[in-house]
Amino acid sequence: MTNSIKNYLKDHRSVHLDQLKDFLSIPSISAQSEHANDIKTAAKWLSNSLKEAGLENIQIMETKRHPVIYADWLHADGKPTVLIYGHYDVQPVDPLNKWHSEPFKPVIKDNKIFARGASDDKGQVFMHIKMVEAILKTNGELPVNVKFCIEGEEEIGSPNLYGFVENHQELLSSDVLLVSDTTMVGKNKPTVCYGLRGMCAFEIELKGPSHDLHSGIYGGAVQNPLHALTELLSTMHNNKGQVTVDGFYDAVQPISEEEMKTCMELSQDEDLKTQLELDALYGEEGYPTLARIWARPTLEINGLYGGFEGEGIKTVIPSEAHAKITCRLVPDQEPKEIAALLQKHLESHLPTGVKLAITWHDQAKPFLTPYDHPAIEAAGDALKSSYGVDPVYARMGGSVPIVELFNTTLGLPAVLMGFGLDEENFHAPNEHFHLENFDKGLESLVDFLFNVKEKLS
Known part of the structure; x- marks a missing residue:
């Protein structure tokens, strides 16, 4: 990343965090009909933010329930196109009495931002927008072509996205999918996820x-x-x-010896028991903990x-x-x-x-991308540059159904490069996002776009 981009992110950090607070203040709960207008407000907020960042052809595209927001920047002739997916809807906040602060009144404490959606997925969607903004405001152009597809129904199973993607294949046609809706395996352990259950x-x-x-x-x-x-x-x-x-x-599909070795090396059973206040873990006999979570x-x-x-x-x-x-x-x-x-x-x-x-x-359906794919390598190099350590290549135990959808319908390899941590209480009271990963994640995302230019051109 150039010094000018790095300085831009540093100089605008407080402004960006204030903007993120505005975004997180919108109670865009997709599962509850009383928040239908809030969903529309969030969609409008996103479209304005995308426009301010320098993106073009911005559309709020209606579905049978909640809209999909589309935007693009397509002036890198002959260069790859990255499709960026995320979601702006959030989980309900119950039980409210377990929150230490109001779920839709974001607060920053101990270098963490607390609010519903801070980690899953508004904070990370916001990072994608600011990644594009930082490059365009300093360089005037992006190294690759970029498209955004941000939905408002992920937390209710994306019932209308399948038809949307099927009906808009030409609009969404790209070379690689970028998603930041997964987690790192631990603090200062940047992670490229190549498989989902x-x-x-x-x-x-x-x-x-x-x-x-x-x-x-x-x-x-x-x-x-x-x-x-x-x-x-x-x-x-x-x-x-x-x-x-x-x-x-x-x-x-059997677990490879290399993956089994990784699972054994990364499984931290005692730490997990302490975190969850358990005296024992439990699962399928004959497999280390992470193998049971990721690949069984x-x-x-x-x-x-x-x-x-x-x-x-x-x-x-x-x-x-x-x-x-x-x-x-x-x-x-x-x-x-x-x-x-x-x-x-x-x-x-x-x-x-x-x-x-x-x-x-x-x-x-489960999803698996070969982790020697050039786009995966581009992500790993970007993470190493920003975090200063070798990234972890891992599967995740959760499901992001749309990843398989984009792969099957559009033929896209997926880069799952998330910056949340398992301990950040997404789907639970006191959801938060570590701002250290907000900062380093932004740098990683910027580097990823430049790396994709080199790896896929």
């Missing part, structure tokens, strides 16, 4: 009697749906942490409910019971195939006296 999410409903029953009058004579549900769920794991659904692991599939019960949940005791046999479940998938598991295996397992293990209903939710 997929997802298969569903709900189970077990229906018993037509209505709740008095447990004294009917107890012992009818099946209790809550009992049946716990029995059914117990058939899905063994005591070695393995999923016991027939065929669940059949398509799983899971089946997790996310919620159980049924019967009386109020204060005190109500002696009933509930008429129904429910469970919410998500599976994280790895290459080469197909969500639809896993769903079929799950349905077969649930139907064949269903206890007597109840009826089963399954509601299918989010499905996303």
Whole structure:
């Protein structure tokens, strides 16, 4: 990075942070209809910010729910085009009483900025905009062509982005995808993510009697749906942490020796136990912690409910019971195939006296990019230059479904270069973003664009 760009970022840091505070002050919660106008406000804020940065052809493009913001700068003739993806919607803030400051009144403390969306993903989207601004304001031109695609529905599963990308393939056509919506593996451990797990999410409903029953009058004579549900769920794991659904692991791509070595070297079990206040970790037998998180599939019960949940005791046999479940998938598991295996397992293990209903939710394919791809190398070189240490090349345990979408539909290799940390409470109270990574991340992003010019031209 040139001294002029570095000086620009330094000289404008306080202005940029004030602008970021303005962005974070907008409660753009996509899941709650009462915030629909806030979503529109955030979209308008972004379009103005993109224009001020020097981008062109800015559009707020409507979908069936929340808009997608598009912008570009396409004057680098013969040079690669980088498509930058991010999202401006955020998670709900509950429980509000757990926040130490107002979630939409950003505060800076101990070189961290606290607000909903600070880390996931508004802070990092903002960095992309300021990356472009810094280069254009100092150099007058970008080293490569750039397109932005920023959506407002990521936190609700991106239901309309799939159709948007399918219908706008020419508009979004590019050479590489850049996403900053992943995390670093630790402090001062800059990370290039080359793999994400997929997802298969569903709900189970077990229906018993037509209505709740008095447990004294009917107890012992009818099946209790809550009992049946716990029995059914117990058939899905063994005591070695393995999923016991027939065929669940059949398509799983083995972990390479090099990746296994990396997982063993980076797994910090004692630190993780301390961070989570646990006396032991748990997972699939035979794999180090990071291998289980990054490269092995899971089946997790996310919620159980049924019967009386109020204060005190109500002696009933509930008429129904429910469970919410998500599976994280790895290459080469197909969500639809896993769903079929799950349905077969649930139907064949269903206890007597109840009826089963399954509601299918989010499905996303896993994603893997070869980490010797030139774009990945460009990211690694940029991170090393800014952080002064060798970057880590890693998979991540979470799912960013749109990455696979852009790869499949547009044929784009993906560079997942995020600057958040797992400890930053995204999706939880007191979300925050370390400003050290805001500063170094901006430098890394600038260097990445120049590196892409050299690596892909």
